[in-house]
Amino acid sequence: MTVKTVGIIGLGLIGGSMALDLKRRGYAERIVGVEQDPVHAAAAGTIGLVDAVLPYEQCLAEADIVVVAIPVGAAVPLVTDILNHFRDGAASGDGIPWRDKIVIDVCSTKEMICLETRYHPCRGQFVSTHPMAGTEYSGPWAAMEGMFDGRACIIANAEESDPKAVTAIEALYDCLHMRPIRMDAAQHDIHTAYVSHISHVTSFALALTVLDKEKDEKHIFDLASGGFSSTVRLAKSSADMWVPILTQNRDNVLQVIDTYIEKMQAFRDAIAVVDAGKIRSLIEDANHIKKIIR
Amino acid sequence: MTVKTVGIIGLGLIGGSMALDLKRRGYAERIVGVEQDPVHAAAAGTIGLVDAVLPYEQCLAEADIVVVAIPVGAAVPLVTDILNHFRDGAASGDGIPWRDKIVIDVCSTKEMICLETRYHPCRGQFVSTHPMAGTEYSGPWAAMEGMFDGRACIIANAEESDPKAVTAIEALYDCLHMRPIRMDAAQHDIHTAYVSHISHVTSFALALTVLDKEKDEKHIFDLASGGFSSTVRLAKSSADMWVPILTQNRDNVLQVIDTYIEKMQAFRDAIAVVDAGKIRSLIEDANHIKKIIR
Numbered sequence: 001m002t003v004k005t006v007g008i009i010g011l012g013l014i015g016g017s018m019a020l021d022l023k024r025r026g027y028a029e030r031i032v033g034v035e036q037d038p039v040h041a042a043a044a045g046t047i048g049l050v051d052a053v054l055p056y057e058q059c060l061a062e063a064d065i066v067v068v069a070i071p072v073g074a075a076v077p078l079v080t081d082i083l084n085h086f087r088d089g090a091a092s093g094d095g096i097p098w099r100d101k102i103v104i105d106v107c108s109t110k111e112m113i114c115l116e117t118r119y120h121p122c123r124g125q126f127v128s129t130h131p132m133a134g135t136e137y138s139g140p141w142a143a144m145e146g147m148f149d150g151r152a153c154i155i156a157n158a159e160e161s162d163p164k165a166v167t168a169i170e171a172l173y174d175c176l177h178m179r180p181i182r183m184d185a186a187q188h189d190i191h192t193a194y195v196s197h198i199s200h201v202t203s204f205a206l207a208l209t210v211l212d213k214e215k216d217e218k219h220i221f222d223l224a225s226g227g228f229s230s231t232v233r234l235a236k237s238s239a240d241m242w243v244p245i246l247t248q249n250r251d252n253v254l255q256v257i258d259t260y261i262e263k264m265q266a267f268r269d270a271i272a273v274v275d276a277g278k279i280r281s282l283i284e285d286a287n288h289i290k291k292i293i294r
Numbered sequence: 295m296t297v298k299t300v301g302i303i304g305l306g307l308i309g310g311s312m313a314l315d316l317k318r319r320g321y322a323e324r325i326v327g328v329e330q331d332p333v334h335a336a337a338a339g340t341i342g343l344v345d346a347v348l349p350y351e352q353c354l355a356e357a358d359i360v361v362v363a364i365p366v367g368a369a370v371p372l373v374t375d376i377l378n379h380f381r382d383g384a385a386s387g388d389g390i391p392w393r394d395k396i397v398i399d400v401c402s403t404k405e406m407i408c409l410e411t412r413y414h415p416c417r418g419q420f421v422s423t424h425p426m427a428g429t430e431y432s433g434p435w436a437a438m439e440g441m442f443d444g445r446a447c448i449i450a451n452a453e454e455s456d457p458k459a460v461t462a463i464e465a466l467y468d469c470l471h472m473r474p475i476r477m478d479a480a481q482h483d484i485h486t487a488y489v490s491h492i493s494h495v496t497s498f499a500l501a502l503t504v505l506d507k508e509k510d511e512k513h514i515f516d517l518a519s520g521g522f523s524s525t526v527r528l529a530k531s532s533a534d535m536w537v538p539i540l541t542q543n544r545d546n547v548l549q550v551i552d553t554y555i556e557k558m559q560a561f562r563d564a565i566a567v568v569d570a571g572k573i574r575s576l577i578e579d580a581n582h583i584k585k586i587i588r
Contacts, residue, residue, distance in 0.1 A: 132519045152516040181516055194507040195517040199500060199525040205557040206496050207580035212557070213488040213550055220586050222446040222475055223489040225426045229587050230524040231493040236584045239577040246561075247568050256507055257562045261555060263499040263506070267540075268551045274541050283533040286501035290530045292514050293523050 003028040007063030011035045011044040015069030016143025019049045027175040034059045044140040062095045065102045072107035073244030086122040102165045109248040110156035110185040124162035127169040130154040136236040153178040156185040193252030200234050207235035297322040301357030305329045305338040309363030310437025313343045321469040328353045338434040356389045359396045366401035367538030380416040396459045403542040404450035404479035418456035421463040424448040430530040447472040450479040487546030501529035
């Protein structure tokens with residue numbers, strides 16, 4: 001499939017970074033974007049993230065592949081709306097026929113978006129993905145080249161998409177230098193709660209704790225070694241992105257929070273009675289993460 | 295004060311990194327070390343961290359400044375032993391007179407070591423410091439150049455040290471490009487519990503949680519974005535270092551763990567009832583950390 005135009009809806013960290021790499025690596029002739037926030041739209045133009053910022057309907061008409069890169073709460077109805085356009089589309093202007101277009105999302109939760117679109121007549125034209133990359137920053141200013149390099153990208157419920165759509169999107173992620181991994185949507189949400197979502201909650205809680213206990217900001221600045229900075233950095237992540245993730249993935253997130261509180265409590269109890277042997281064994285068990293994460 | 299010889303006891307991450315920078319920046323003519331672990335001692339020699347690895351007594355005799363860079367549990371009695379040598383020292387061989395030598399520690403808790411040495415007749419020759427720098431790795435292989443650059447270094451209870459000893463040690467830390475900050479030892483332990491020690495406990499608990507919930511290590515590897523890796527990286531820190539810190543700073547650490555568990559519980563409660571407004575306000579409060587930590 002030769003791709004003429006990619007349309008990216010939402011020119012923030014993820015959408016903007018995709019635009020940069022797809023453009024410079026020649027994946028498509030043209031990268032266009034849709035951006036609701038006028039300041040972000042102007043910034044995306046100034047930074048040069050896309051060739052043009054277009055109105056929504058025009059973007060759908062012109063794009064071969066539409067990337068929905070907005071927070072998951074808004075993405076669920078939007079993907080459905082785009083599939084409705086695919087179903088109803090008549091005159092497609094300069095673009096390829098509506099039946100050949102593909103839409104993807106890049107959201108951090110996959111079960112609800114797959115459930116909501118499951119019985120749509122154009123479901124085959126939707127590929128639900130989750131590129132496992134990002135930073136704690138947001139907006140077009142946060143977009144960066146090479147952000148996806150070497151990371152994994154989940155393709156959720158690939159069997160519900162047309163095989164040729166999946167192939168095209170795997171090629172798109174190959175251009176972003178990502179490793180595609182197929183996974184059931186519900187399984188994805190369980191595993192990302194366990195590995196990714198919990199670390200955001202622990203960072204938010206850490207920031208709240210330090211801001212609460214340490215009234216003197218200068219002490220925080222002075223005493224923050226590199227360790228604290230790295231542990232707390234996810235606490236800069238935006239509420240717009242994380243409120244819908246944590247609510248959509250509620251049951252899995254609650255389960256892992258409960259386990260987490262138990263582990264904290266185990267540390268608390270061992271420290272309270274100065275049980276050095278127990279503290280040591282907790283730390284040594286935690287050290288096993290070394291084998292998995294460099 | 296012209297420094298001829300610095301003796302570093304413990305050639306791990308901190309001691310080894312100090313040796314590298316003090317040597318290449320010409321702080322002393324000679325950097326010698328003491329290392330109990332024969333493998334570490336051999337590695338320090340191979341890597342070239344120090345000019346010579348010496349027996350303990352010989353190091354004390356030859357060094358103008360002795361740096362105690364071992365875990366805080368062992369450091370407390372060792373500093374006392376070194377001060378006893380300063381008090382009792384007779385023939386000093388090639389070194390400067392015992393009464394002119396200085397010993398410093400670099401431990402992460404300051405109250406106990408200052409209490410234990412408080413009434414020692416040679417207390418003035420001891421400067422208790424905490425360079426706020428490090429990584430999650432340990433041993434001579436973890437030593438790196440420039441690790442201390444731009445960070446803060448606490449000088450605890452400076453008024454209990456001889457002014458000229460403090461001046462000499464401030465010059466040593468200036469050579470390491472650190473900002474010296476004087477602080478009461480007890481205050482130091484409170485503030486480091488609030489800012490630094492808690493982030494190690496939260497990382498250990500995060501690693502334990504993920505290892506517990508996620509039985510499939512491949513999922514951890516695949517789904518770990520940069521965010522998870524950075525949040526969990528302190529969980530690689532060694533038990534040898536952290537057991538004595540957490541027990542010596544027990545009361546302060548327990549206080550901050552309790553506040554932390556309350557914050558986690560607040561997230562849990564808000565997610566459980568899908569109170570999006572409350573989750574948003576928790577996240578936005580946590581975002582304030584942005585103003586302090588880059």
